[in-house]
Amino acid sequence: xxxTRRSLRQTIDRLPSPQVFWxxxxxxxxxxxxxxxxxxxxxxxxxxxxxxxxxxISAAHWLGTDKMGRDILSRVMYGSRVTLMVxxxxxxxxxxxxxxxxxxxxxxxxxxxxxxxxxxDGLFAFPNVLLALVFVSLFGSSTMxxxxxxxxxxxxxxxxxxxxxxxxxxxxxxVKNARLQGASDARVIFVHMLPNVRGVLLSNVMIGFNNxxxxxxxxxxxxxxxxxxxxxxxxxxxxxxxxxxxxxxxxLGPGIVIVAMVLGFSLMGEGIRPATxxxx
Amino acid sequence: MEHRENPTQxxxxxxxVRDLHLEFHDHDRPExxxxxFDLELHRGEIVGIVGESGxxxxxxxxxxxxxxxxxxxxxxxxxxxxGQDLLRCPRSTLRHYQGDEISIVFQEPMTSLDPLQRIGRxxxxxxxxxxxxxxAQQRRELALRTMDAVGLPExxxxxxxxxxxxxxGMRQRVMIAAATISRPQILIADEPTTALDVTIQAxxxxxxxxxxxxxxxxxxxxxxxxxxxxxxCHRVVVMRKGLIVETGPAEEVFGNPQADYTKxxxxxxxxxxx
Numbered sequence: 001x002x003x004t005r006r007s008l009r010q011t012i013d014r015l016p017s018p019q020v021f022w023x024x025x026x027x028x029x030x031x032x033x034x035x036x037x038x039x040x041x042x043x044x045x046x047x048x049x050x051x052x053x054x055x056x057i058s059a060a061h062w063l064g065t066d067k068m069g070r071d072i073l074s075r076v077m078y079g080s081r082v083t084l085m086v087x088x089x090x091x092x093x094x095x096x097x098x099x100x101x102x103x104x105x106x107x108x109x110x111x112x113x114x115x116x117x118x119x120x121d122g123l124f125a126f127p128n129v130l131l132a133l134v135f136v137s138l139f140g141s142s143t144m145x146x147x148x149x150x151x152x153x154x155x156x157x158x159x160x161x162x163x164x165x166x167x168x169x170x171x172x173x174x175v176k177n178a179r180l181q182g183a184s185d186a187r188v189i190f191v192h193m194l195p196n197v198r199g200v201l202l203s204n205v206m207i208g209f210n211n212x213x214x215x216x217x218x219x220x221x222x223x224x225x226x227x228x229x230x231x232x233x234x235x236x237x238x239x240x241x242x243x244x245x246x247x248x249x250x251x252l253g254p255g256i257v258i259v260a261m262v263l264g265f266s267l268m269g270e271g272i273r274p275a276t277x278x279x280x
Numbered sequence: 281m282e283h284r285e286n287p288t289q290x291x292x293x294x295x296x297v298r299d300l301h302l303e304f305h306d307h308d309r310p311e312x313x314x315x316x317f318d319l320e321l322h323r324g325e326i327v328g329i330v331g332e333s334g335x336x337x338x339x340x341x342x343x344x345x346x347x348x349x350x351x352x353x354x355x356x357x358x359x360x361x362x363g364q365d366l367l368r369c370p371r372s373t374l375r376h377y378q379g380d381e382i383s384i385v386f387q388e389p390m391t392s393l394d395p396l397q398r399i400g401r402x403x404x405x406x407x408x409x410x411x412x413x414x415x416a417q418q419r420r421e422l423a424l425r426t427m428d429a430v431g432l433p434e435x436x437x438x439x440x441x442x443x444x445x446x447x448x449g450m451r452q453r454v455m456i457a458a459a460t461i462s463r464p465q466i467l468i469a470d471e472p473t474t475a476l477d478v479t480i481q482a483x484x485x486x487x488x489x490x491x492x493x494x495x496x497x498x499x500x501x502x503x504x505x506x507x508x509x510x511x512x513c514h515r516v517v518v519m520r521k522g523l524i525v526e527t528g529p530a531e532e533v534f535g536n537p538q539a540d541y542t543k544x545x546x547x548x549x550x551x552x553x554x
Contacts (some may be wrong), residue, residue, distance in 0.1 A: 177458075
């Protein structure tokens with residue numbers, strides 16, 4: 001099939017295991033659908049309390065109600081939105097900054113590289129949760145702050161992989177060639193080199209997104225970030241611990257969404273990974 | 281083999297290298313790579329630089345092309361082009377010439393192309409950088425014409441291919457197309473045929489000669505293969521250990537070598553090929 005243009009769909013179906021990708025895609029689509037529907041319609045207000053406390057599954061409350069009589073489905077919808085936004089925001093901050101810093105330091109090397117990478121090592125030495133705690137205690141506990149804290153905590157790992165890829169490929173002939181064609185540094189870095197690091201970048205985004213989902217859930221489980229009465233998935237699980245045996249859906253609902261996010265994204269990444277390996 | 285007149289012996293000098301001296305300083309003791317190198321390149325001339333590995337011929341080429349990293353290297357002398365000293369001018373000036381007035385073709389066609397970009401885009405790249413006024417359609421037409429000129433079969437089809445779909449010889453033609461699309465004044469060919477088999481070598485040599493004759497492009501041809509240099513070049517510079525051993529018109533240097541080293545090299549050319 002020399003040089004014919006293929007649609008994204010065709011490209012995916014030519015992968016060694018397109019089913020893996022499509023399975024992940026289906027799961028992610030369901031999660032995203034849940035969030036999108038939640039934007040326009042929820043059965044109840046996620047913070048609205050009622051006298052119907054600790055109800056099981058019913059027509060009025062599909063996933064039952066928690067100990068304050070709040071509708072669990074509505075809270076799951078709202079909480080998924082929060083978790084997804086934090087995970088995406090974290091990735092945008094972490095990957096965006098990491099790619100930028102890694103590309104520039106890897107390309108230029110020298111003193112700049114040394115200094116920046118030592119700073120990154122320092123940042124890397126903090127456990128993510130600890131960094132988030134420091135951040136939140138300095139600036140106050142909110143979803144936004146958790147997102148920034150996690151995003152910043154994710155920068156070093158992206159910087160490192162992107163930098164090492166840039167160091168590896170900057171001496172390759174096609175990069176040299178681009179420079180000899182008179183391309184500016186920015187053009188070489190972003191137009192010529194960036195597409196060639198996408199393989200590593202993709203696997204890192206895969207892992208990063210999952211870590212971000214789990215980190216957000218973990219932090220809100222510990223009470224950092226999204227504050228009651230607003231919902232986030234981890235916080236819901238935390239609150240539902242004592243009612244697990246009376247209303248299992250209070251734990252299972254948010255739990256399944258967390259698992260679905262992580263699993264769906266992993267499967268998509270796993271399925272598409274072979275396509276990012278070098279053609280040569 | 282036929283005798284070639286140097287068509288441009290009287291042509292103007294477009295590139296002048298004066299007392300080029302390159303010294304590495306990244307080890308304890310400085311290492312001299314090139315010493316007292318002088319060269320005048322006339323418009324439309326093909327000059328061969330020959331020498332064994334480590335003789336400094338590629339370093340010289342890279343210095344002219346402007347790809348020497350600027351640290352860990354002491355540079356003296358001048359490389360004059362268009363009134364500028366390429367050794368000392370700002371990077372932006374250098375970039376202005378690179379790929380537009382001065383192009384280079386490397387030894388390794390297998391790795392010199394970006395594996396992720398289609399051939400057409402890579403051939404057009406110098407136009408995207410230096411001829412921003414051209415429309416996509418104009419770029420495409422120019423690319424197809426250049427690809428046809430370098431002997432790529434079915435340019436329309438190759439335009440849409442990826443490098444891994446092409447053979448080494450075809451890739452080298454792509455490299456030459458990319459290097460000549462902007463009609464440079466100077467084409468530096470750094471051992472362009474070393475990685476190719478003999479029949480393809482002959483085709484590439486013929487192609488370089490055609491480019492030289494059709495467009496008047498001056499070529500600096502770097503090689504350790506004397507028979508190729510003899511076939512192609514008007515003038516020859518023989519280098520060894522960073523120094524010029526002998527220089528002169530190709531016929532003279534090969535017909536009547538003066539330096540012992542050149543004699544040795546000439547004696548080493550298999551007689552069957554000549």
